[in-house]
Amino acid sequence: SQQGEEDPQALSIQEGENATMNCSYKTSINNLQWYRQNSGRGLVHLILIRSNEREKHSGRLRVTLDTSKKSSSLLITASWAADTASYFCATTSGTYKYIFGTGTRLKVLA
Amino acid sequence: GAVVSQHPSWVICKSGTSVKIECRSLDFQATTMFWYRQFPKQSLMLMATSNEGSKATYEQGVEKDKFLINHASLTLSTLTVTSAHPEDSSFYICSPSPMGNQPQHFGDGTRLSIL
Numbered sequence: 001s002q003q004g005e006e007d008p009q010a011l012s013i014q015e016g017e018n019a020t021m022n023c024s025y026k027t028s029i030n031n032l033q034w035y036r037q038n039s040g041r042g043l044v045h046l047i048l049i050r051s052n053e054r055e056k057h058s059g060r061l062r063v064t065l066d067t068s069k070k071s072s073s074l075l076i077t078a079s080w081a082a083d084t085a086s087y088f089c090a091t092t093s094g095t096y097k098y099i100f101g102t103g104t105r106l107k108v109l110a
Numbered sequence: 111g112a113v114v115s116q117h118p119s120w121v122i123c124k125s126g127t128s129v130k131i132e133c134r135s136l137d138f139q140a141t142t143m144f145w146y147r148q149f150p151k152q153s154l155m156l157m158a159t160s161n162e163g164s165k166a167t168y169e170q171g172v173e174k175d176k177f178l179i180n181h182a183s184l185t186l187s188t189l190t191v192t193s194a195h196p197e198d199s200s201f202y203i204c205s206p207s208p209m210g211n212q213p214q215h216f217g218d219g220t221r222l223s224i225l
Contacts, residue, residue: 042116042218043154043204077132088153090214096142096207098214100154 004089004101010109019076021104022088026070031096034063034074035105036085043088046074081110113137116204116217122124123194124225130171131220133204138143139184142205145177147217148201193225 005043007022031050031051035043047063049056049072056063062075086105090098115134123129129177133143141162146154158174160166166219168174178190178199191198203219 034214040201040221043216045213045215048213081220090154092214095154096214097159098205099156100146103153105151 004091004099006087006089006101006104007073008014008107009102010107011053012109013079015081015110016078016106017108019106019108021074021087021106023073023101024069024071025089025099025101028093029054029067029070029091032072032093033064033098034061034072035090037088038085046071046087052082066097068084076106079106079108082110111158113215114204114206114217116220118220119218120221120223122223122225125195127192127224128190128192129194129222130188131202131204132221133187133189133206133207133217135185135206138206138209140187140195142207143181143187144207144215145179145187145189148203154203158175158189191222194222196224199223205210 004023004025004046020101033048037043047058049063049065060077065072084107086103088103089101117132117218121129145157145165147157148154156169157172158166158168160179162181162184166179181187201219201221208214
């Protein structure tokens with residue numbers, strides 16, 4: 001069964017705006033990863049955040065993790081049209097068996 | 111460069127055909143390989159976990175006789191969809207278990223279309 005729930009399911013913004021996606025999960029985790037998937041393509045790894053970390057940055061991406069609330073957020077700042085994709089969070093409790101969230105479909109309008 | 115190589119990327123075949131999908135880890139030895147399936151506009155669902163030299167573990171609801179998995183070496187795992195039917199049409203993605211607390215990488219996926 002899918003462990004993660006993502007919110008919103010779909011998001012449409014203008015180029016230059018920030019996009020925020022949220023992920024909630026149900027059980028204790030070892031780490032959480034965010035992925036991007038362009039339509040019909042494979043997954044591209046974005047950021048891994050460990051359970052003892054609260055925030056990580058990578059370029060225009062910022063990920064937060066709140067283990068007390070069992071939630072994570074992905075912020076994309078100053079979005080581009082090329083950021084249009086589906087974004088998924090995936091969690092593992094330490095077995096390398098990752099469970100994926102339902103995903104957020106982001107559309108950035110030029 | 112690519113860490114995982116998955117082949118073929120796209121298959122179209124007639125109902126009843128068996129289709130083999132290969133997944134290779136390029137930069138490291140993968141004792142474990144995860145196979146996922148993704149239907150249109152849905153998330154990835156784990157199908158099975160293969161371990162080198164032993165039988166695969168299948169998730170609930172996945173038919174092991176339908177989806178044959180072989181993990182004969184530390185760099186190659188294969189998924190064979192036997193006697194495929196239109197309802198098996200999906201996007202299949204593999205992912206080798208990472209080393210340590212490293213990111214998990216995925217193959218580019220195989221789009222299977224059964225006519």
